[in-house]
Amino acid sequence: MSDVVQSVRQLLQDFIAPELRELKSDVKQVDSKIDLEAKSLKAKIDFETSQLRTDFKRLEDKVDSDFSRLEDKMDSGFAQMRTLLENAYLRSELEATRDISNLRERVTRLEVERGAPRQ
DSSP states (O other), X not given: OHHHHHHHHHHIIIXXXXXXXXXXXXXHHHHHHHHHHHHHHXXXXXXXXXXXXXXXXXXXXXXXXXXXXHHHHHHHHHHHHHHHHHHXXXXXXXXXXXXXXXXXXXXXXXXXXXXXXXX
């Protein structure tokens, strides 16, 4: 029986052990390839992420710039409207002053024509 056990052991060492070592080596190679591919993929993802960040930053800067220009235009438009309103108010005040002056002249003329004393 010990010869049978010894024969089985020899068979295992001669045929199965080398196969197991070869499989172990193949697994290490596959593992190494997976690591290389993972590193490559990570590098690509990092590059694309960086590109996206750059693009988003550029877009954000453009939007900020556009909003700033829009605010400037609005401020300018409001300033023009304020100026126009002030000018319209001053014109109406001037017109009212002219009307009052004309009315005074007419009242004075009427008083002179009628001989009424001016108050």
